[in-house]
Amino acid sequence: MLLNIIDHIGVFVFAVSGILSASEKRLDLFGGVVLAFITALGGGTLRDLLLNTEVAWMKADTLIYTVLLGAIAGLIFHRRFAQWRRTFFIFDTIGIAVYTTLGLQKALNFDHLPVVAVFLGVISATFGGVIRDVLCNEIPLIFRKEFYATACLAGGFLYVIAVQWLKMETTIAMISCIGMVVVLRILAVKLKWQMPVIK
Amino acid sequence: MLLNIIDHIGVFVFAVSGILSASEKRLDLFGGVVLAFITALGGGTLRDLLLNTEVAWMKADTLIYTVLLGAIAGLIFHRRFAQWRRTFFIFDTIGIAVYTTLGLQKALNFDHLPVVAVFLGVISATFGGVIRDVLCNEIPLIFRKEFYATACLAGGFLYVIAVQWLKMETTIAMISCIGMVVVLRILAVKLKWQMPVIK
Amino acid sequence: MLLNIIDHIGVFVFAVSGILSASEKRLDLFGGVVLAFITALGGGTLRDLLLNTEVAWMKADTLIYTVLLGAIAGLIFHRRFAQWRRTFFIFDTIGIAVYTTLGLQKALNFDHLPVVAVFLGVISATFGGVIRDVLCNEIPLIFRKEFYATACLAGGFLYVIAVQWLKMETTIAMISCIGMVVVLRILAVKLKWQMPVIK
Numbered sequence: 001m002l003l004n005i006i007d008h009i010g011v012f013v014f015a016v017s018g019i020l021s022a023s024e025k026r027l028d029l030f031g032g033v034v035l036a037f038i039t040a041l042g043g044g045t046l047r048d049l050l051l052n053t054e055v056a057w058m059k060a061d062t063l064i065y066t067v068l069l070g071a072i073a074g075l076i077f078h079r080r081f082a083q084w085r086r087t088f089f090i091f092d093t094i095g096i097a098v099y100t101t102l103g104l105q106k107a108l109n110f111d112h113l114p115v116v117a118v119f120l121g122v123i124s125a126t127f128g129g130v131i132r133d134v135l136c137n138e139i140p141l142i143f144r145k146e147f148y149a150t151a152c153l154a155g156g157f158l159y160v161i162a163v164q165w166l167k168m169e170t171t172i173a174m175i176s177c178i179g180m181v182v183v184l185r186i187l188a189v190k191l192k193w194q195m196p197v198i199k
Numbered sequence: 200m201l202l203n204i205i206d207h208i209g210v211f212v213f214a215v216s217g218i219l220s221a222s223e224k225r226l227d228l229f230g231g232v233v234l235a236f237i238t239a240l241g242g243g244t245l246r247d248l249l250l251n252t253e254v255a256w257m258k259a260d261t262l263i264y265t266v267l268l269g270a271i272a273g274l275i276f277h278r279r280f281a282q283w284r285r286t287f288f289i290f291d292t293i294g295i296a297v298y299t300t301l302g303l304q305k306a307l308n309f310d311h312l313p314v315v316a317v318f319l320g321v322i323s324a325t326f327g328g329v330i331r332d333v334l335c336n337e338i339p340l341i342f343r344k345e346f347y348a349t350a351c352l353a354g355g356f357l358y359v360i361a362v363q364w365l366k367m368e369t370t371i372a373m374i375s376c377i378g379m380v381v382v383l384r385i386l387a388v389k390l391k392w393q394m395p396v397i398k
Numbered sequence: 399m400l401l402n403i404i405d406h407i408g409v410f411v412f413a414v415s416g417i418l419s420a421s422e423k424r425l426d427l428f429g430g431v432v433l434a435f436i437t438a439l440g441g442g443t444l445r446d447l448l449l450n451t452e453v454a455w456m457k458a459d460t461l462i463y464t465v466l467l468g469a470i471a472g473l474i475f476h477r478r479f480a481q482w483r484r485t486f487f488i489f490d491t492i493g494i495a496v497y498t499t500l501g502l503q504k505a506l507n508f509d510h511l512p513v514v515a516v517f518l519g520v521i522s523a524t525f526g527g528v529i530r531d532v533l534c535n536e537i538p539l540i541f542r543k544e545f546y547a548t549a550c551l552a553g554g555f556l557y558v559i560a561v562q563w564l565k566m567e568t569t570i571a572m573i574s575c576i577g578m579v580v581v582l583r584i585l586a587v588k589l590k591w592q593m594p595v596i597k
Contacts, residue, residue, distance in 0.1 A: 049248055050244070050254055052252065052253060052254070112257060113257075115260060115263060116257050116260070116263070137336065139224060139226070139334065139335060139336045140230070140334060142230070143221075143226045143227065143230025143231075143233060143234070145227065149229050149233075194227065195227035195230075196227060197226070197227050198218065198221050198222040198225070198226060198227065198231045198274065199222040199225070199277070
């Protein structure tokens with residue numbers, strides 16, 4: 001399943017980004033690996049706790065090994081990753097787009113309201129980073145600058161409208177949602193879009 | 200149901216207060232709305248996770264729309280809310296008193312020990328604010344200065360004593376608990392009560 | 399049951415350490431007691447939420463009263479505890495070793511993969527302290543300096559290897575795991591072992 005592969009690539013990229021945050025904060029090896037896990041799997045974990053269901057990575061050790069691979073890659077190659085920023089950004093963006101749709105779809109499977117499902121999709125995609133920032137003693141980046149949570153929200157609502165109102169097929173709605181998130185985020189970076197600061 | 204209306208007023212007031220915190224920290228619009236949700240619904244969410252049951256707001260979208268209304272009101276009128284501080288304080292106090300009783304009662308319905316039920320009542324009423332402060336990179340206010348968690352504790356124990364020992368009716372016990380929390384908190388503010396600092 | 403007694407001693411010691419952190423941060427009495435609870439019971443709570451099962455302390459009020467006793471002892475005797483640092487350290491170390499094995503064993507009872515069980519054992523032993531540090535607005539100590547999470551990991555893997563591969567009896571595996579954690583941590587302190595800092 002293509003989505004499953006992209007999901008794992010997303011986990012890998014998030015794990016690397018956890019290691020990069022850890023190195024900025026001068027954490028030790030243990031802290032770095034924990035941060036890789038939390039960045040990659042924290043959002044999905046919170047989604048599953050809220051759904052009151054089994055936590056996905058606890059039954060799928062391929063996710064755990066993917067985080068470990070990402071952490072090791074991050075530890076060895078972090079200088080190189082800084083150069084590959086653009087490639088990295090693309091995978092990261094596709095990753096959060098996929099997380100959003102998968103989280104949203106999972107919530108719909110549990111018969112949740114569309115608005116709740118969209119929230120759970122966005123939580124899946126973004127709260128790993130939120131918990132990472134809190135553990136690093138920072139106000140979460142997506143509350144201050146990053147546009148990407150808003151891109152996830154927009155993509156999520158597009159999906160819900162497509163499936164619930166326009167009765168489109170799930171696959172097409174998923175592709176639209178992922179496309180929306182990716183396009184909005186790339187535009188946001190190119191055109192330096194930001195949400196307005198309050199006050 | 201009167202309690203249900205007060206519950207929604209409490210959610211509204213907490214959402215406004217989330218926006219006010221966000222504006223102090225210069226968060227962006229997205230961060231502010233997330234903070235409104237977490238301040239208003241975070242305590243109840245933690246209570247329901249600990250009870251290993253369905254999270255209340257995920258089945259009741261009126262709570263979600265109330266937060267959105269509170270967030271919008273906070274964004275538009277936050278200067279005015281600063282002037283209405285006294286009215287705001289009354290609703291906030293009644294809100295946490297109601298949260299405490301509802302949380303406590305829910306825990307008792309799940310056959311938990313009275314002392315556990317009181318804790319869950321206090322968690323419902325206060326942990327939204329705790330998570331808000333952690334996300335804003337502050338040591339939680341109620342751990343340093345605010346007396347109101349102690350007022351909730353006292354009200355909670357009064358309720359449990361009234362229902363379990365004195366075999367009073369639930370309604371009367373609820374009113375006593377809410378009255379206790381409100382009176383203690385107003386006295387605390389008027390008389391500048393504070394818990395002693397350790398050491 | 400010996401393990402149960404050591405579990406309660408561990409909870410007591412962790413509650414005292416919560417009070418000590420609170421006094422460093424000049425929290426008030428309420429904040430200190432909350433911190434005692436979270437330090438002592440937070441790791442086990444997170445483990446039980448991840449296992450999607452009943453939270454242990456909510457059904458066992460002896461744990462709650464042990465935390466209260468530890469908090470009171472910490473409030474009265476905290477100067478003395480500073481002198482008894484060595485005794486304190488031994489109990490703390492045995493405490494986390496026991497938490498690790500109990501958490502791990504509980505996860506295995508829920509039919510989780512060995513690697514997941516080890517993670518849950520380490521989470522039981524260490525995340526109370528992580529949440530304590532986050533609430534005190536600090537980057538968690540075990541992400542920066544402390545070797546003890548690594549000792550728990552090593553003990554946890556020893557247990558899993560002993561039980562799953564070498565088919566040893568549970569009791570012997572538990573003692574080996576506890577011994578491993580205790581010996582590694584004492585060696586780490588004596589020989590000033592630290593995990594390398596990233597970068």
